[in-house]
Amino acid sequence: MTLxxxxxxxxxxxxxxxxxxxxxxxxxxxxxxxxxxxxSGKSTLMKCIVGDVEPTSGEILFEEKxxxxxxxxxxxxxxxxxxxxxxxxxxTLSVYDNILLAxxxxxxxxxxxxxxSRGALADEIDDLLDQFKLWERRDEQAADLSHxxxxxxxxxxxLARRPRLLLLDEPTAGMSLPERAHTGALxxxxxxxxxxxxxxxxxxxxRDISDRLTVLDRGRVVKSGxxxxxxDSSEVKEVYLTRV
Amino acid sequence: MADxxxxxxxxxxxxxxxxxxxxxxxxLAPFVVSHYFTILLTRFLILALLALSxxxxxxxxxxxxxxxxxxxxxxxxxxxxxxxxxxxxPLIAVFPATLAIGAALALIIAILLFGRRIGASSAMLAALGxxxxxxxxxxxxxxxxxxxxxxxxxxxxxPSLGSFSIDLxxxxxxxALLTLLATYLICRFLVRSQLGLVLAGLRTDERRxxxxxxxxxxxxxxxxTFAGAIGGLSGGLYALHEGFIAPNVIGVTLATQAVLYGxxxxxGTLIGPVIGVILIEGLSYKLADQxxxxxxxxxxxxxxxxxxxxxxxxxxxxxSDRERIGRFGTSRRASGQSS
Numbered sequence: 001m002t003l004x005x006x007x008x009x010x011x012x013x014x015x016x017x018x019x020x021x022x023x024x025x026x027x028x029x030x031x032x033x034x035x036x037x038x039x040s041g042k043s044t045l046m047k048c049i050v051g052d053v054e055p056t057s058g059e060i061l062f063e064e065k066x067x068x069x070x071x072x073x074x075x076x077x078x079x080x081x082x083x084x085x086x087x088x089x090x091x092t093l094s095v096y097d098n099i100l101l102a103x104x105x106x107x108x109x110x111x112x113x114x115x116x117s118r119g120a121l122a123d124e125i126d127d128l129l130d131q132f133k134l135w136e137r138r139d140e141q142a143a144d145l146s147h148x149x150x151x152x153x154x155x156x157x158x159l160a161r162r163p164r165l166l167l168l169d170e171p172t173a174g175m176s177l178p179e180r181a182h183t184g185a186l187x188x189x190x191x192x193x194x195x196x197x198x199x200x201x202x203x204x205x206x207r208d209i210s211d212r213l214t215v216l217d218r219g220r221v222v223k224s225g226x227x228x229x230x231x232d233s234s235e236v237k238e239v240y241l242t243r244v
Numbered sequence: 245m246a247d248x249x250x251x252x253x254x255x256x257x258x259x260x261x262x263x264x265x266x267x268x269x270x271x272l273a274p275f276v277v278s279h280y281f282t283i284l285l286t287r288f289l290i291l292a293l294l295a296l297s298x299x300x301x302x303x304x305x306x307x308x309x310x311x312x313x314x315x316x317x318x319x320x321x322x323x324x325x326x327x328x329x330x331x332x333x334p335l336i337a338v339f340p341a342t343l344a345i346g347a348a349l350a351l352i353i354a355i356l357l358f359g360r361r362i363g364a365s366s367a368m369l370a371a372l373g374x375x376x377x378x379x380x381x382x383x384x385x386x387x388x389x390x391x392x393x394x395x396x397x398x399x400x401x402x403p404s405l406g407s408f409s410i411d412l413x414x415x416x417x418x419x420a421l422l423t424l425l426a427t428y429l430i431c432r433f434l435v436r437s438q439l440g441l442v443l444a445g446l447r448t449d450e451r452r453x454x455x456x457x458x459x460x461x462x463x464x465x466x467x468x469t470f471a472g473a474i475g476g477l478s479g480g481l482y483a484l485h486e487g488f489i490a491p492n493v494i495g496v497t498l499a500t501q502a503v504l505y506g507x508x509x510x511x512g513t514l515i516g517p518v519i520g521v522i523l524i525e526g527l528s529y530k531l532a533d534q535x536x537x538x539x540x541x542x543x544x545x546x547x548x549x550x551x552x553x554x555x556x557x558x559x560x561x562x563x564s565d566r567e568r569i570g571r572f573g574t575s576r577r578a579s580g581q582s583s
């Protein structure tokens with residue numbers, strides 16, 4: 001089943017065309033990697049999908065329904081989770097509270113006011129803390145975490161909402177090699193519950209974990225296909241890989 | 245890390261100690277001060293409700309509001325008019341009416357101001373919008389004869405509870421203290437609930453909160469409306485207690501005072517603004533007679549220094565930021581059980 005369908009998406013910022021007629025599709029249960037040089041439009045595309053940036057033209061379908069006119073909140077409620085390029089955890093809150101804040105976002109306001117779901121979410125939050133090696137630091141302020149740990153926390157927050165589509169913009173930036181390996185293994189283990197669209201500069205990492213790759217350059221799709229197809233593409237080699 | 249935890253633990257609980265200390269002082273005060281000072285303290289307690297209302301919107305929801313006096317003043321004028329017409333002020337009517345007036349007015353302003361806007365501009369819009377609304381309201385009141393114009397309105401009747409008249413002095417003090425205590429406990433419950441966690445997130449990064457699926461507009465409208473209700477309640481009690489109201493109760497001056505109470509005492513703590521009211525009003529009373537011209541300048545300098553060097557206010561001198569923000573959830577698993 002096609003979970004995310006992007007059709008002829010264009011985004012212009014004044015005279016600058018950040019995205020030009022971009023089309024791609026992401027299937028449920030897969031990891032779809034987006035690669036390209038700086039300024040190729042990867043992050044803009046992510047922002048268009050979550051509703052942070054309004055496309056100039058084109059259509060975005062999520063679970064076969066158009067979402068282009070929906071607000072950020074509505075898209076999140078439909079099951080789109082995101083971790084942006086610049087880490088944005090709630091630094092003054094504890095690590096545990098950051099995940100609780102994300103996990104409880106499905107609850108009604110009355111439930112939140114009466115703190116009715118706090119206990120019910122505890123096990124789920126503990127599991128996420130374990131998965132992302134943050135349990136020992138659960139009571140510390142998020143600001144005290146290393147950059148890599150903040151990246152994990154933000155992914156854990158996105159997952160706490162149980163998204164059906166997870167958008168990750170450079171999730172391994174600033175991580176050590178073992179941290180990257182752990183992140184990769186974690187992401188692969190998630191695809192039974194959600195599809196992932198991931199932007200990364202680390203080509204070996206993205207080759208290892210992705211089922212499909214889309215290469216962007218100057219706002220256009222250069223090539224989209226399986227990892228093998230993209231790797232073998234002379235166009236990609238010429239236009240992208242040789243320039244990185 | 246162990247040191248860090250133990251230090252945090254030692255510092256933990258200071259806020260509740262401070263709350264209990266203030267409560268103890270307020271409970272004992274009427275036994276040790278004169279009738280005159282009991283009346284003065286009653287006014288402080290009523291203004292503390294206004295300060296709480298400001299703390300909710302700015303300290304917890306991140307909405308800079310110069311509009312709390314609008315809800316205060318509107319309810320005060322409504323009570324004054326009702327007393328003028330009926331000659332009585334039964335609390336059973338005053339409480340729901342003033343809460344409803346404050347809430348309704350705040351709801352209208354919140355819908356107009358917050359709309360669908362999310363982003364840095366919304367904070368500026370809230371400040372300017374509420375300031376403008378307050379200014380307009382004051383001008384309207386000053387030029388409306390039925391509201392007493394520049395001269396204000398007298399409120400000749402004391403509030404009543406059944407057949408019991410609540411007169412100035414200890415009876416009104418008890419009423420104000422119980423009202424403040426009940427309101428404080430409700431606010432405290434809410435800001436420490438899971439909803440309080442959402443407000444903490446909203447105050448820090450509203451855009452991020454929206455990405456988590458929360459409706460920023462709804463959260464703001466609800467918080468603003470709730471705080472408006474408290475502002476209204478405060479204004480109603482103020483009119484009954486003072487027996488007279490002038491246009492300044494709905495104006496920019498009182499709105500700014502509410503901001504100063506919060507900043508001086510410490511926003512985002514609830515108890516900070518209560519302390520702010522008591523100290524600012526108490527010092528103003530004490531020093532205004534001795535230094536009538538110098539005192540406002542001294543107060544201004546003091547506030548400026550505090551805002552520059554200790555933005556978390558007086559409470560921030562005693563309570564760590566970590567405790568002020570609080571913890572909303574904790575693992576049920578014991579330490580060392582990480583899998």
